Amino acid sequence: MIYQNHIYVIHLVEKTFLLPFMFIFTAALNYCLGYYLVSYHGIVGAGIARCATMTVMAAIITVWARRYIKFTLPWMPICKTTLAALLMGIIVYYLPSQTWIELICATVCGIVIYVLFLIIFRIITIEKIVKLMHSLRA
Numbered sequence: 119m120i121y122q123n124h125i126y127v128i129h130l131v132e133k134t135f136l137l138p139f140m141f142i143f144t145a146a147l148n149y150c151l152g153y154y155l156v157s158y159h160g161i162v163g164a165g166i167a168r169c170a171t172m173t174v175m176a177a178i179i180t181v182w183a184r185r186y187i188k189f190t191l192p193w194m195p196i197c198k199t200t201l202a203a204l205l206m207g208i209i210v211y212y213l214p215s216q217t218w219i220e221l222i223c224a225t226v227c228g229i230v231i232y233v234l235f236l237i238i239f240r241i242i243t244i245e246k247i248v249k250l251m252h253s254l255r256a
Contacts (some may be wrong), residue, residue, distance in 0.1 A: 120191070121176040132219035141202055144175050162211070202235035 128134060148171040155163030164204040180191070206228055213224040 120196075121172065121179050124176075124179045124183040127187050128179065129188045133182075133186075140175070140178055142170050144178075147171055147174060197238040198241050199236070202232055202239055202241070205235055206232040 128137065148164045148167055151167035151170055152164055157163070159166065185190075209231055210224055210228040213220070213227060215221045215224045233242070
């Protein structure tokens with residue numbers, strides 16, 4: 119999300135000629151991390167490599183965009199949301215997922231766990247849910 123929002127700044131200031139260099143760098147980073155992590159951790163290593171690469175891309179784009187437009191990021195909600203995702207991922211990792219039924223159950227449990235962590239960390243509140251429901255009706 120951070121990458122997608124901040125890439126528009128680069129497009130607006132017409133500095134897109136530098137984007138291929140970033141894409142080549144992060145593609146090479148993803149390849150190297152993936153090669154190393156997949157050999158030791160399998161498919162989970164591929165996910166970790168992709169997550170690390172996307173984090174690097176978001177950081178590069180954010181720093182680059184801030185050179186042209188000054189803005190602040192709500193770091194506390196971002197950190198809380200990331201922590202909720204990590205905790206959910208750790209819990210779901212240990213759930214069985216060998217059959218289709220187990221995989222469906224693990225997915226549903228992951229969604230429920232993530233939403234519960236968002237509520238516990240006060241990212242989602244009752245007031246926000248009520249506002250969302252009112253805006254959907256309008």
